[in-house]
Amino acid sequence: MSTLLEVSNVSMRFVMGGLFSRNHIDAVVDANFTLSAENPEIFTIIGESGSGKTTLARMILGLEKPTAGDILFEGKSAAERNTRAARLAFMRRVQPVFQNPFETFNPLKQVDRYLEATARSLLGARSKADVDAAMDDALQKVGLSLKEIAGRYAHELSGGQLQRVAIARALIPNPALLIADEPVSMVDASLRMSIVNLLKELRDTLKVSVIYITHDLATAYYISDRIIIMQKGHVVEMGPARTVLDTPEHPYSQLLKSSVLSIDAAGMGDLRPADRAMAEAAWSRAGQGALVARDDGRMVRTA
Amino acid sequence: MGDVLTVRNLKAYYQMAYFGVDREVRAVDDVTLTIRENEIYGIAGESSSGKTSLIKTFAAAIRPPLKIVDGSMTYRFGDLEIDPYKASKEDVDAIRWKHLSYIMQGSMSLLNPVRRVKKTFEDFAFKPMGLPRAEFWSKVRAHLERLGLSPNVLEAYPHQLSGGMRQRVVIALATVCQPEFVIADEPTTALDVVVQKDVLAMIRDVQRQMRSSVVFVTHDMSVHANITDRIGIVYAGRLVEEGPTRTLFTAPKHPYTAHLVASLPRIGDTTPKAALEGRPPNLADPPSGCRFHPRCPLAIEKCKTDVPPLETVGSDHRSACWRSDEVRPLAKIGTPEPEVVA
Numbered sequence A: 001m002s003t004l005l006e007v008s009n010v011s012m013r014f015v016m017g018g019l020f021s022r023n024h025i026d027a028v029v030d031a032n033f034t035l036s037a038e039n040p041e042i043f044t045i046i047g048e049s050g051s052g053k054t055t056l057a058r059m060i061l062g063l064e065k066p067t068a069g070d071i072l073f074e075g076k077s078a079a080e081r082n083t084r085a086a087r088l089a090f091m092r093r094v095q096p097v098f099q100n101p102f103e104t105f106n107p108l109k110q111v112d113r114y115l116e117a118t119a120r121s122l123l124g125a126r127s128k129a130d131v132d133a134a135m136d137d138a139l140q141k142v143g144l145s146l147k148e149i150a151g152r153y154a155h156e157l158s159g160g161q162l163q164r165v166a167i168a169r170a171l172i173p174n175p176a177l178l179i180a181d182e183p184v185s186m187v188d189a190s191l192r193m194s195i196v197n198l199l200k201e202l203r204d205t206l207k208v209s210v211i212y213i214t215h216d217l218a219t220a221y222y223i224s225d226r227i228i229i230m231q232k233g234h235v236v237e238m239g240p241a242r243t244v245l246d247t248p249e250h251p252y253s254q255l256l257k258s259s260v261l262s263i264d265a266a267g268m269g270d271l272r273p274a275d276r277a278m279a280e281a282a283w284s285r286a287g288q289g290a291l292v293a294r295d296d297g298r299m300v301r302t303a
Numbered sequence B: 001m002g003d004v005l006t007v008r009n010l011k012a013y014y015q016m017a018y019f020g021v022d023r024e025v026r027a028v029d030d031v032t033l034t035i036r037e038n039e040i041y042g043i044a045g046e047s048s049s050g051k052t053s054l055i056k057t058f059a060a061a062i063r064p065p066l067k068i069v070d071g072s073m074t075y076r077f078g079d080l081e082i083d084p085y086k087a088s089k090e091d092v093d094a095i096r097w098k099h100l101s102y103i104m105q106g107s108m109s110l111l112n113p114v115r116r117v118k119k120t121f122e123d124f125a126f127k128p129m130g131l132p133r134a135e136f137w138s139k140v141r142a143h144l145e146r147l148g149l150s151p152n153v154l155e156a157y158p159h160q161l162s163g164g165m166r167q168r169v170v171i172a173l174a175t176v177c178q179p180e181f182v183i184a185d186e187p188t189t190a191l192d193v194v195v196q197k198d199v200l201a202m203i204r205d206v207q208r209q210m211r212s213s214v215v216f217v218t219h220d221m222s223v224h225a226n227i228t229d230r231i232g233i234v235y236a237g238r239l240v241e242e243g244p245t246r247t248l249f250t251a252p253k254h255p256y257t258a259h260l261v262a263s264l265p266r267i268g269d270t271t272p273k274a275a276l277e278g279r280p281p282n283l284a285d286p287p288s289g290c291r292f293h294p295r296c297p298l299a300i301e302k303c304k305t306d307v308p309p310l311e312t313v314g315s316d317h318r319s320a321c322w323r324s325d326e327v328r329p330l331a332k333i334g335t336p337e338p339e340v341v342a
């Protein structure tokens, strides 16, 4: 068995501040996981806002250098991809969908120009017909068409349309690994299901592995093979998605599941903040202990 | 309870010329509604149905090519009555500062990247709040903590914060002055469910204390269920149903609403949900008659030709459907256990 991605003992510390304060933030602490090349899977990262999910994604993409640990993609580290050709080859294999589509697209550039650039540089499409076909093909997969978006700027599209354009762009080079940072946060339930079904189909038919970062436990349950749950830079629980989400063991995982909004109390006006006792239990244990393997295949951070 | 915003037959279209061909996107088409004092009014609907366009017109924040084509809109704050589209620019600016607050979709990207968060607070909130400096900062800090943020974020530059932290900074900026009318467009999309619940509870708390009006836009029906008092459902630029939140969830009178409520995936579900047939309509060339008819399970011939008016179908409840009597809920909404008060 060969590995597609290997993340070993990866940590990231940001040092902030000026002359007087030397604050630091441990955005990611000792993350470990491996994706296999033969068995593509949907690997979901869920967790607290500010727990290091985006930072982890950026390190895998080579946009940020870990302060400790190694990240190998198909056996190579970012430092080994030191030529333009090597970086291009990497980008053909690994594609990102960034968190906020409003930040992804430059307001002065028509959105189809991004797709065109990707089709030309990464897919190697030459003629206008080939480029257009590649763009339209990718857009159709997310419920859009080239006709609908051609010539339009980011502010001329709705939030959900923009988010889908970002996914379509990433699909153009037929990557082996898609790193999608909250790719469906702005689309309605119906479209959301069709996009996560698309991710599933990519895995099953094109053998694409997907790192799916999300706050949505329902779609995570529906499509993920494995899941990791993060809190304050630490992985607190990791394992088969349904095992973990059916019976979460770490207090933070439990808090997360219990905080999912239900529609049963629709309109009753009794929304309360997240359960304080559970939250206290979760916060007080943040970062303590080590990951311990359980019989059911999961690992739980245990003091 | 007074009406704060009264909207009558409002039409706002994007009017453009592409290669000499006129194109018109009818994003807000004949919307009539009122927003009351002391309520949270939710606006729901699928991606690109026109939610953002609608509330941009509410916020008097439209720019070409979006134009008001018809209709009227009046705000009433105490004795002040104003139609922003007929008033002078000075008067509109004045109500924007004093009464209105608009959190734009994705606005965390609008935080100035080269200014520390604290400078942004100073720029936008110091003057309107009119407090002495020390008091101002202690109020800002307390407000950030209510949103689950450490006051240290004031020292940070936007790129040093995570997506959800930036989104909360924007909410804090827009609510710290406690405006009477808040318009929020997908303000909690980047938050984890724990933080989201706290933030929603905070918004509701502040709203109840102030008896203010909040227009809350999101595609997420579970958020609507928990925070809104009334909901307006938008489909292809039109308001198709409006009513008290509980009523829309338990007894919808428009087939599209029934579908929206039922389409919510729940944890534990691994069975694929039936997606709506067909694609969202193209607003440059919307379907005739009822715009939902090509995707509607109840559609009859009449729906293809005649636009159904938004009519009263129950207490405080309006629906635009020729067959509203026959609409049945597709989802079962439970009744939560009553809280035992000790």
Ligand SMILES: Nc1ncnc2c1ncn2[C@@H]1O[C@H](COP(=O)(O)OP(=O)(O)OP(=O)(O)O)[C@@H](O)[C@H]1O
Residues within 6 Å of the ligand: A014, A015, A016, A025, A026, A027, A047, A048, A049, A050, A051, A052, A053, A054, A055, A056, A099, B159, B160, B161, B162, B163, B164, B165, B190, B192
């Ligand atoms: N460039 C940076 N400099 C300093 N600190 C940073 C930087 N980027 C991220 N951080 C900090 O690292 C932590 C993790 O941030 P990250 O963006 O990875 O979180 P996240 O899990 O993606 O959160 P969200 O769900 O809110 O998007 C946060 O505390 C953030 O403030």
Ligand SMILES: Nc1ncnc2c1ncn2[C@@H]1O[C@H](COP(=O)(O)OP(=O)(O)OP(=O)(O)O)[C@@H](O)[C@H]1O
Residues within 6 Å of the ligand: A155, A156, A157, A158, A159, A160, A161, A186, A187, B014, B025, B027, B045, B046, B047, B048, B049, B050, B051, B052, B053, B054, B065, B066, B105, B219, B283
């Ligand atoms: N500046 C613009 N020029 C032309 N068309 C526009 C412009 N802005 C938005 N539109 C179009 O108007 C329609 C409604 O968009 P709007 O942003 O109001 O939708 P929305 O309901 O907020 O969707 P989402 O939930 O995805 O944010 C879409 O078809 C969109 O492409």
Ligand SMILES: [Mg+2]
Residues within 6 Å of the ligand: A053, A054, A055, A099, A181, B162, B163, B164
């Ligand atoms: Mg993030």
Ligand SMILES: [Mg+2]
Residues within 6 Å of the ligand: A158, A159, A160, B051, B052, B053, B105, B185
């Ligand atoms: Mg929108």
